[in-house]
Amino acid sequence: MTIGLTHYLVLSAILFSVGLAGVLRRKNLLMLFFATEIMLNAANVAFAAISVHIGDLSGQMFALFIMAVAASEVAVGLGLLILIYKKYGTLNLDNFSIMKG
Amino acid sequence: MEAIAFYIFAILITGLFLVTAFSRNILYAMSSLAAGMVLISGLFFILGADFLGAVQLVVYSGAIMALYAFGMMFFDATRDVKEKNTSSYLVFLLSGFSAVALVVIFAAPTIGKHIEPIVTAPQGLDNPHAIGAVLFTKYLIPFEVAAVMLLVAMIAGIVLASKKMDESLSEIYLDADPETEKKEQE
Known part of the structure; x- marks a missing residue:
């Protein structure tokens, strides 16, 4: 039994669902970041699999740029997380609902 | 052989990412996420996208996880995270279905017969060289x-x-x- 494109796409869908469930479930900001990384990785797997399957290098390029975006997102996001933790002393999302309404 | 490697990687990655998404301990979540990233680079190597696998190892497992581990020094990581869940399982079920539908929608055009690659690899080059040639031109x-x-x-x-x-x-x-x-x- 050979491994085709479908296997990779199914795996990518499963990983994306896991990441999405994590994003919906998490209340801790750092854990929310982890779940986002899972979703980005799932997209990368799908991009690389389709790229190899069709024989077009664009998919791998896009995966490369997704990694660059993920790296800069982590750098800025962690800076903001540190500021938030210094200000509030917690990373729980429920403590940040400061709007009255 | 390829099938065995793929299934081992797939099961391990899914399990590790499930631990990441549902664990209560930040340290466990981060270590399992790092291990999952390393194993995903294995998937890229199986696919033949060697350069992407190397970049995945360097950028994700090296830089991003090191950054998270560094940021962990500022947070209290030893305590278990207490999270209050108010949403029902219906939300998770619906979100899972919508995620699968998204993947199907975006993957459906690959089934078509009339797809022609726009950026093909130059002849006689292996994957890292071809990526370099395309990256620095197009x-x-x-x-x-x-x-x-x-x-x-x-x-x-x-x-x-x-x-x-x-x-x-x-x-x-x-x-x-x-x-x-x-x-x-x-």
Whole structure:
């Protein structure tokens, strides 16, 4: 039994669902970041699999740029997380609902 | 042989990412996420996208996880995270279905017969050389924009994480409660 494109796409869908469930479930900001990384990785797997399957290098390029975006997102996001933790002393999302309404 | 490797990697990755998404301990979540990233690079190597696998190892497992581990020094990582879940399982079920539907929608065009590759690999080059040749010709502008974006992100990270570098930033702490300010002065 050979491994085709479908296997990779199914795996990518499963990983994306896991990441999405994590994003919906998490209340801790750092854990929310982890779940986002899972979703980005799932997209990368799908991009690389389709790229190899069709024989077009664009998919791998896009995966490369997704990694660059993920790296800069982590750098800025962690800076903001540190500021938030210094200000509030917690990373729980429920403590940040400061709007009255 | 390829099938065995793929299934082992797939099961391990799914299990590790499930631990990441549902664990209560931040350290467990981070270590399992790092292990999952390493195993995903194995998937890329199976696919034949060697350069992407190497970049995945260097950028994700090296840089991003090291950054998370560094950021962990600022947070209290030993305590278990208490999370209050109010949403029902119907939400998760519906979100899972919508995620699968998204993947199907975006993957459906690959089934078609009339797909022609736009950017083919140059003849007689292996994967890293071909990626280099394409990246520095057709994707040169996005590459440079990504470089500028990384520079901006680096500067933003330095400015955000370091305190008392700028006066306007220190004003943020003015309305913080006295306990944390006392902790900062120590």
